[in-house]
Each structure stands twice: as C-alpha cells, then as structure tokens.
Amino acid sequence: MQLRNNISIADASPTENGTPGPFDGPQWPYQAPRSTYMMVAALMGTVVVAATFVNGLVIVVSVRYKKLRSPLNYILVNLAVADLLVTFFGSTISFSNNANGYFLLGKSVCEFEGFMVSLTGIVGLWSLAILAFERYIVICKPMGDFRFQQKHAVIGCTFTWVWSLIWTTPPLFGWSSYVPEGLRTSCGPNWYTGGTNNNSYVMMLFITCFVMPLSMIIFSYGNLLVTLRLVAAQQKESETTQRAEREVTRMVIAMVLAFLICWLPYATFAMVVAIDKDIVINPTLASMPSYFSKTATVYNPIIYVFMNKQFRNCMLTMMCCGRNPFATEEETSSTASSTAGRTEVVSVSSGAGTKVSPA
Template identity: 55%
Template sequence: MDVFKAPENKSLLFGPSASSIPWDPFRHPLASIEPWNFQLLAALMFLVTVLSLSENSLVILVTYKFKQLRQPVNYVIVNLSVADFLVSGTGGTISFLTNLKGYFYLGHWACVLEGFAVTFFGIVGLWSLALLAFERYIVICRPLGNMRLRGKHAALGLAFVWIFSLIWTIPPTMGWSSYTNSKIGTTCEPNWYSGSYNNHSYIITFFTTCFILPLMVILVSYGKLMRKLRKVSDTQGRLGTTRKPEKQVTQMVVIMILAFLICWSPYAAFSILVTACPTIELDPRLAAIPAFFSKTATVYNPIIYVFMNKQVW
C-alpha cells in the first residue's frame, strides 16, 4: 500500500451536503463550511502552536541550565515537553497552514506526516505521564524497599516509552489501517471512519495498548499512592516532614495528568464513537472540536510544571 496516495475508499471524501459529487479535501474546501470558520481555526492553532513551542522550549532550556533540576522525575517531564514541542512543531504548524487555505493543499505526504506525528508524539506524552505515575508510586510507596531511582532507570523508562509508542503508531504507514483526512478536511488522523476489518482490528489494538493500558498504569499507581499518602498525613513528626517535598511533586504530577486527560478524553470518546458507528452523521465543525481541543494539552503542562515546581523558583 502506498501511504502517500489518496484513500481508496472515496466514501470518506464526501461532505455531508454532497449526494453524488465527491469532495476531495486535497483540492478544495468543504463547500458547506464558510471561510471564516477555517480562519478562526487557523488563528487558534497559531496561538496554541506559538505558546506551546515557546513554553516547552523554556522547560527544556531551564532543566538543562540548572543542575538541581536534573533528577529522574524531571527527565520524564522534559521528555513530555519534547513530545509536546514536536506535536506542535509538526501537527500544529501543518494544521495552521491548512486551515489558512481551508483544505489540505500540502498533499497526501503531509497528511500522513501530520496523522503519524500527532498520534505518535501524543502517545509518547500519555506514556510519559504513565511513567511519571509509576515513578511517584515507587518513590512514595517504596515497594522495592529503599531502592533509589536513578538516571539510568529514567533512561530505560523513556526508551520503552518511545519504542513502544513507535511500534503501535507506525502500522498505518505500512498498510495496517491508514492515516486519512478528518471530516473537516484540514487535519489528518487514524482512519476511525472505515468499517473494514483491517481498520477495526488496528483501532481496537491501538486503543488497548496506547490508551487503556497507560490509563490503567496511572489509575493503579495513584490508587495505591493516594492510600499511602492518606496514611502518611495521619502521622506526625519527622515522617510527615520528610515526605512533604515528595507530596508537592506528586500533586504537580496529578494535576498534569488530569489536564492531559481532560484535553484528550473528548477526542478518545469521539474516536470510539465513530469507530463503533462509522455511518453516523456529524457536522464536520462539531467533529473537529475534540481533535483541535486535544492539541491544547501541549500548552498546559509547562505552566503547571513552572508554577508548581518549587525547584524552579
């Protein structure tokens, strides 16, 4: 399968108002949407992209400059910033340019690039948060005794995050499912809309390994961690004092995870809906909201990190 060719299933290229004339999102805008809608999306994507690139660059620079920030938990946060930076640098920039025109004028190769990049780096971000949750569980609950997490452990965890994410996001570029245009025609994503077995089997596998699994790691880790912190908060004296910095870092990580899930959950829910009901009729503007909203997640994490991390001040 040539991933740089248009999808063979032409039914995906029909606008909701078209009955017999195929709509090609690589050649012209969707006629049912007024130009100002695309201009508004372009302005929003420009703002999100500029904020994300500048904020995440700052986190990476500050962590590199100040030695006291070079700790295992901060390595994972920097990895999250790198993933967010790359989401904005690729997906955000392409989305801004295509919305300026109102259609995906950059061609099929850019569609595959955006679909792959946003999916890949987005999953790296989610698995980075799962790794943060697991790191907090190890540090606070100490299931391995007094073992201290070091830089080499963080490096191994990050290597797993990148390799595992790549394994499950590269298949659509090689024939198992595909990356294709969204309903609005100015963004690209995994092919949620096809009812074929090829696409369904990939989507089910993808959701299991790249959304449900990291989410379970987060929930289990924090379920155990919260019980431990409640016990610690009930004690007095030196134990409570020594754990206070760890509790502050844990609170910061919890807020980062909540912000990420709030941004990505609508898109995940929408994707499940259209995968289960591929014939569902949705206004393209309504269908585009979850995807664009998910990209704002790249803006929040640096703000949370800077304002809640006492080491930065």
C-alpha cells in the first residue's frame, strides 16, 4: 500500500472497502497485525514510566538543592520539563491509542497532540543546542571573559519556547495540518499530502527546527574538541589532562550520536515523504521514527544530567536519606560546581600554557 493512500483518508469516515477511519475503530489488521500495536503500546508504556521517573527526579533534585541552580542547570531543567510534556501529551496518548488500535480520543485531540508533541519536542531540541553553545562560550572563550549568567539562561530557555511556538502554530491555522501518521495511533505534521502549502511548511520546519540546532551542536562541540585537543597536546606529561580530554571526547561523541540516532530518522522520513508522495512505505515502518524520537525523553536526562557529578551526588544524597554511599572524601567536601560532561580550560602562569581540568 502506498503511504500517500494510507494517510489520505486520515480525516475520513470508514472507506468504501470497509476499512475504518483512524478515529472510528481498530486499525488492525488493515494497517498492521494486532501484535504490532501491542508491541508499540508496550514500548510507549515503558517510555512513560521511565521518562516520568528520570525527568521528575531531575526537577525535584534541582528544586531541593540550591547549589544546583546554576545557569547551565536552568537549561537542563527546561529540557526535563519539555521531556515530561512530550511524555504526557505524546507517549501517554500513544500508549492508550496503540492498546486500543486507533486514535480513540477523536480528531480535535489528534490535532492538539500533534501540536503539543511538536512544540515540546522542538523545545527539547533547541535546549540541547543552547546547552552545546553555552559550553562552547564558557570553555573556548570566543567572547573573552564573558560569563554565562542566570539572565542568559533565562533568555535561552524563553527563546526555545517562543521559537518553537512560531513554527508549530501555523498548522493550526492552515499552513499544513496535524494528522494521524503511520499506524494512525499518533499525530504529527502532515508530511503526506502534496501541494505547495504542505511542502513549504515541511521545508521550513526541517531547516529551522532540525538543521539549525544540529548545526549549532556540531559547531559548538566541534570547536570544543579542537580546543581540548590543543590543550592536551601542550600537556602531554599530564595524565589528568589527557584523561579529561578523553572523557570529554567520549561525552561529546555520545551526545551528538544520541541526537542523530533519535532525530535523523524522523527528519529524513519527513523529507523523503514530502519530496516523493508516491513512495511505498509500510505503515509500521512509517510510525517507527516518530515513536523512536519519543524515547529521547528517557536518555536525554541520563546523558545530560545524570553524568553531572554534582547533580549525581545530590540525587544519591536525597535518595539515601542525606548520605551518598558512593561519594569519595574529596567529593563530599567539595562545593565546586560541576556540569554534565563539562571541562574547564583554566589559564595558569605565563609559560605554563593552559590546563584542562574536569569540573
């Protein structure tokens, strides 16, 4: 079955051949076997539980410990809030729909879900980009002694929401639309219907909400790695410097790969379908990029927050009733700020070069 024909009846009642519409009844076995819907429901159920726990924990720990209220952590909390909203408005509804085999809440909720998931998903993407840019500014110091402060973090968080609203509200007013996609149990932007109206929106969304944040991430982390390599080359005799450089390199690679693995399939699928409306794609395969992108709500906090030594210590202290059983003596007595995957580049006395130290 052609994907175009599969989606073109998204707003219709039962079709002429008796296939129920996406809001009328179970889509099995017309789109996929019932077992497929049950497996997707199990995946979404797991995501709901895990994402709610880890992102909720991020917010609770950040509120409880004042020393975590650094400018960087404002962005991390913004990311956690966005991930929680994706979980509530996206993964939870998808779980219920897949368990029932169709979008049982109706067309209006479908449009609202598509809007909210797009809005909060893009907020999360841009939060990652601003997080990368903050590290570039602090570590590579392209602006001299500029300090990333609370007001800058607030501006950055506000930007993610305003920018996302700019690009996710047009489908509500006629520039494209939000429709059931793939297995017809979740909704998203209309990549499927041809015409200048939809194609222009898909292209703009692809550029402003995928290419731009990805470019910022690659630029920031690329410059960060170059800077750390140069510093490490100057301090070949320092095992601490070499270890810090290796740790940050692994962290950066993990961050970029996680971003690409999560969002590249979805962006690629959208562009391919928008360009070639006659392409034949199995409904199950068409749904996978959307559902897979929702799993980012689980591993985002693991990569960007739980690898933050200071946050990890506060979390363990809270969960273990005031004592961190894994903290070393140095970690227990230290009050210095540390950030997820962050390494400080510190200038020392002239002639000694520059020192890399893990924060």
